[in-house]
Amino acid sequence: MRKALTMFGAIAALAIGFLSTPPAAHAAFPAYGNPIDHPGPNGNVRCQAYENAAQTYPGDRIPNTTNKTHYFYCGSVKGWNMAHNEVTQLSSYTRNLLKAKLGVNAPTGVTYYVFKNYDEAKAWILAEKGFNIPIEARNSTRGFSFDDENFSIIYEKWYPTDTATTPIDLSDSDFRGTINHESGHQLDYRYDLQLSTGQFFKTLVNQDKAVYNAKAFCFIWASKCSGGLPVSPYDNATLYPVATRNYKVLTETYPADYFNPVTARQWREYWAEQYADTENPGTDTGIDSHFAQLLCSRRWAGWVRDHGVTTPPTTGWATGCSKPSDPIPTLPPQ
Ligand SMILES: [Zn+2]
Numbered sequence: 001m002r003k004a005l006t007m008f009g010a011i012a013a014l015a016i017g018f019l020s021t022p023p024a025a026h027a028a029f030p031a032y033g034n035p036i037d038h039p040g041p042n043g044n045v046r047c048q049a050y051e052n053a054a055q056t057y058p059g060d061r062i063p064n065t066t067n068k069t070h071y072f073y074c075g076s077v078k079g080w081n082m083a084h085n086e087v088t089q090l091s092s093y094t095r096n097l098l099k100a101k102l103g104v105n106a107p108t109g110v111t112y113y114v115f116k117n118y119d120e121a122k123a124w125i126l127a128e129k130g131f132n133i134p135i136e137a138r139n140s141t142r143g144f145s146f147d148d149e150n151f152s153i154i155y156e157k158w159y160p161t162d163t164a165t166t167p168i169d170l171s172d173s174d175f176r177g178t179i180n181h182e183s184g185h186q187l188d189y190r191y192d193l194q195l196s197t198g199q200f201f202k203t204l205v206n207q208d209k210a211v212y213n214a215k216a217f218c219f220i221w222a223s224k225c226s227g228g229l230p231v232s233p234y235d236n237a238t239l240y241p242v243a244t245r246n247y248k249v250l251t252e253t254y255p256a257d258y259f260n261p262v263t264a265r266q267w268r269e270y271w272a273e274q275y276a277d278t279e280n281p282g283t284d285t286g287i288d289s290h291f292a293q294l295l296c297s298r299r300w301a302g303w304v305r306d307h308g309v310t311t312p313p314t315t316g317w318a319t320g321c322s323k324p325s326d327p328i329p330t331l332p333p334q
Contacts (some may be wrong), residue, residue: 100190
């Protein structure tokens with residue numbers, strides 16, 4: 001831990017250097033305008049907009065604003081170019097939709113903010129936007145997007161449990177995955193959540209479950225098997241009926257938000273993470289190894305990534321999956 005803190009300090013000093021005087025080597029992607037400071041829990045929180053020479057999203061200036069692009073770096077660990085580069089690597093379809101000016105909820109397109117942690121994000125966003133980030137965006141959360149706001153937040157350090165008091169670094173892969181995940185949420189929000197709550201997606205989730213449950217238990221859950229057979233209690237057909245066992249274990253292993261949602265947030269995490277993993281990487285290699293087996297929604301998420309929310313394909317579906325007959329979501333009127 002001490003070693004990590006020392007490293008953190010060294011990188012922080014380097015990043016602050018970049019913020020005040022961007023080195024010439026990065027001239028193609030310089031800071032834009034003046035940094036925006038607001039008081040935080042440990043002194044000022046400084047956010048700096050960055051642009052790139054080509055003015056491509058998210059490093060493009062927002063018209064009729066000063067000092068603002070679609071990408072703000074307010075962190076100190078990952079470096080100001082990491083998140084920008086990840087957004088740039090999203091499919092062109094996704095970037096085009098996220099930068100579009102859609103109605104009152106996204107009048108300027110989606111902006112990405114990288115903060116050191118929840119506490120700094122909460123202070124800065126409240127001061128800058130008057131928006132109070134809820135506690136749900138702190139606990140066990142690596143990033144956050146808001147239905148009625150046109151921005152996503154990614155943390156460099158996160159609180160891995162509800163009761164954790166010291167935030168810990170995200171790995172580089174988890175950091176990049178979080179950007180992809182939040183972008184999946186933003187796509188869903190552009191469609192008024194119909195990508196995750198519409199009947200088209202529900203049909204795919206039901207197909208997913210059937211395909212997933214039909215696979216050999218020890219193929220899906222090798223760690224819960226010995227000698228090619230399920231260990232106790234997974235061998236108990238009363239507790240774990242074979243026909244539904246694989247998915248039941250999935251719901252017991254990972255947070256309910258992902259695989260067994262019970263609130264109005266129905267299936268939005270399932271959509272966002274399946275989408276994120278097709279953009280590669282997702283946020284969590286353990287969870288993503290299962291999304292890679294949820295083949296029906298995966299076909300659709302990959303199609304959306306490559307082609308947009310357009311007429312779904314009739315071919316290329318895995319065994320047990322097929323194009324739902326339900327209508328696909330359409331963009332709400334602007
Ligand atoms: Zn999410």
